[in-house]
Amino acid sequence: MPFIHVRTNVEAPDIACELAKQRLGHAVEALPGKSEAWLMVEIDPAAYLWFQGSYEPAAMVTVSLYGGAPEEAYDDLTSRITEILSGIFQIEPDRIYVQYQETPHWGWNGRNF
Amino acid sequence: MPFIHVRTNVEAPDIACELAKQRLGHAVEALPGKSEAWLMVEIDPAAYLWFQGSYEPAAMVTVSLYGGAPEEAYDDLTSRITEILSGIFQIEPDRIYVQYQETPHWGWNGRNF
Amino acid sequence: MPFIHVRTNVEAPDIACELAKQRLGHAVEALPGKSEAWLMVEIDPAAYLWFQGSYEPAAMVTVSLYGGAPEEAYDDLTSRITEILSGIFQIEPDRIYVQYQETPHWGWNGRNF
Numbered sequence: 001m002p003f004i005h006v007r008t009n010v011e012a013p014d015i016a017c018e019l020a021k022q023r024l025g026h027a028v029e030a031l032p033g034k035s036e037a038w039l040m041v042e043i044d045p046a047a048y049l050w051f052q053g054s055y056e057p058a059a060m061v062t063v064s065l066y067g068g069a070p071e072e073a074y075d076d077l078t079s080r081i082t083e084i085l086s087g088i089f090q091i092e093p094d095r096i097y098v099q100y101q102e103t104p105h106w107g108w109n110g111r112n113f
Numbered sequence: 114m115p116f117i118h119v120r121t122n123v124e125a126p127d128i129a130c131e132l133a134k135q136r137l138g139h140a141v142e143a144l145p146g147k148s149e150a151w152l153m154v155e156i157d158p159a160a161y162l163w164f165q166g167s168y169e170p171a172a173m174v175t176v177s178l179y180g181g182a183p184e185e186a187y188d189d190l191t192s193r194i195t196e197i198l199s200g201i202f203q204i205e206p207d208r209i210y211v212q213y214q215e216t217p218h219w220g221w222n223g224r225n226f
Numbered sequence: 227m228p229f230i231h232v233r234t235n236v237e238a239p240d241i242a243c244e245l246a247k248q249r250l251g252h253a254v255e256a257l258p259g260k261s262e263a264w265l266m267v268e269i270d271p272a273a274y275l276w277f278q279g280s281y282e283p284a285a286m287v288t289v290s291l292y293g294g295a296p297e298e299a300y301d302d303l304t305s306r307i308t309e310i311l312s313g314i315f316q317i318e319p320d321r322i323y324v325q326y327q328e329t330p331h332w333g334w335n336g337r338n339f
Contacts, residue, residue: 218326220308
């Protein structure tokens with residue numbers, strides 16, 4: 001049940017966002033037991049976002065998940081996400097942040113896990 | 114001082130969002146000591162959001178709060194939120210996630226609690 | 227590597243957002259070792275946001291950071307952020323929330339810290 005939220009200041013066309021969504025659906029398999037079957041993805045293109053004070057292409061990604069995952073899995077996912085966004089949206093890897101948020105409380109279908 | 118953030122890919126009219134906001138103001142009473150008097154609500158309709166790879170109606174809800182609340186209170190709130198969003202935006206309950214984020218640091222009126 | 231995310235229901239012009247971004251770049255120095263050189267800022271003006279059930283000017287700010295900072299630093303930052311947003315967007319300080327999210331997992335440039 002991860003939620004991957006991508007915000008970028010790049011004005012990406014729908015087709016690019018759709019492609020990113022598709023690839024993120026595979027990338028999430030870096031987390032043990034996770035797959036696109038449980039994944040929520042949001043992409044905000046053309047966001048009002050600055051990094052280091054500049055409006056050059058950048059992305060802020062938040063990965064929220066129930067419970068947690070091993071450090072190596074997060075490393076792997078960060079690497080995959082960065083590669084996907086860098087490739088599709090033409091963002092330099094050193095202008096992409098990936099932030100992880102673990103939580104013990106997560107609801108689905110009207111009740112909590 | 115909770116913050117309830119609703120994102121949905123449904124293109125809901127203003128009146129539906131207003132109604133959802135109103136009902137969430139009551140729903141938050143599921144958390145001990147909380148009420149609309151301290152509630153911040155954001156609704157993002159027409160968000161670029163996918164669940165299970167599909168663009169069918171879905172919603173991602175984040176509930177942020179200072180401190181925490183008992184497990185049963187979260188269960189109750191998840192149930193209420195799901196019912197509200199399902200009813201107003203016509204989203205299947207099994208396409209609605211509710212994520213909880215507790216934090217010990219929260220500022221209001223220029224200083225932290 | 228903080229990320230400051232500002233959402234407000236005020237329909238602020240670009241120039242006001244740019245100014246807020248600039249000032250937040252200085253304000254973040256309230257956190258030890260942080261500066262604009264590592265700061266990501268997002269501003270969402272004209273968000274669909276209510277506080278206390280009302281649509282009067284309000285703002286919800288989320289500060290995400292790797293690791294943590296002393297309580298006093300957060301107090302100082304809350305005070306600075308509130309002053310900036312209140313001054314630029316004409317929002318009453320008692321209608322501004324600042325929420326802090328610490329996380330031990332943060333990726334940059336394709337790998338985690």
